[in-house]
Amino acid sequence: MREYTRYRAFYCGLCRQLKSSYGLSGELTLTYDMTFLVMLLNSLYEPEENARRGRCGLHPLTKREFISSEATAYGADMNILLAYYKQLDDWRDDHDPKGLALSQLLKRRARRVISRYPRQAETVRTCLKQLSQMEQDRMLDPEKAADLFGTLLGRIFCWKDDAWQKTLYEMGFHMGRFIYLADALADLEKDRKHGSYNPFIEQAPSPEEAKVLLTTCMAECAARFETLPVLRDAEILRNILYAGVWSGLPGQDNEERSKDVK
DSSP: HHHHHHHHHHHHHHHHHHHHHHHHHHHHTTTTHHHHHEEEEEHHHHHOOOEEOOOHHHHHHHSSSEEOOHHHHHHHHHHHHHHHHHHHHHHHHHOOHHHHHHHHHHHHHHHHHHHHHHHHHHHHHHHHHHHHHHHHHOEEEEOHHHHHHHHHHHHHHHSSSSSTTHHHHHHHHHHHHHHHHHHHHHHHHHHHHHHHTTTSSSOOOOHHHHHHHHHHHHHHHHHHTSOOOOOOHHHHHHHHHGGGGGGTTTTTHHHOOOOOOO
């Protein structure tokens, strides 16, 4: 419970940072992926933490703990960057009016992030554009698509230009591959039903092959994590890497996958 409370405090801290820096539209972009990144960077670089209790609009009756740091501000910026380009792609690909509306809401805010982090912004824009082109061309190449999303997340993991940059990039790369492939496998039947793009649509892996594919990605990610001098919140981060990421995946047993990754 103590670890869950601390994780939730980082999640709430990121939510509050998004609202403070980017308003309600920023708050709507909140993701668990960026919460993990904030905790990882906070543990590795150990910036000063700001912890306090308070109420928020979603939970007005109960005070909650909020934890934030410099890493939280970076996570909020990356959240905005990803959301902006994702909504822009949704509008260009599907003419989704929701995508147009949200991208316009985030445009001015995203420009601030782009000017602050040009390398991250260029990688996100380029990789999402190439993924979008793969979808339009119906290119059924799961490995190439996963590599693109891995490259995107790997660059976002690189907060600073320092000795840890290479390891963080590789960790993010393999986690990005895992996220893309896991999402594609989880959505396969739904995409078949609706005729939507999925790189596995014509040749889906067997459950055993899917297990090996995903376990390999997460094992590579965890291997990089274990080389980092992370002490603060290390057990929470390990719990996410070895067990939490498997939650909700069809046909995946958390305990067995955790053993395989280790």
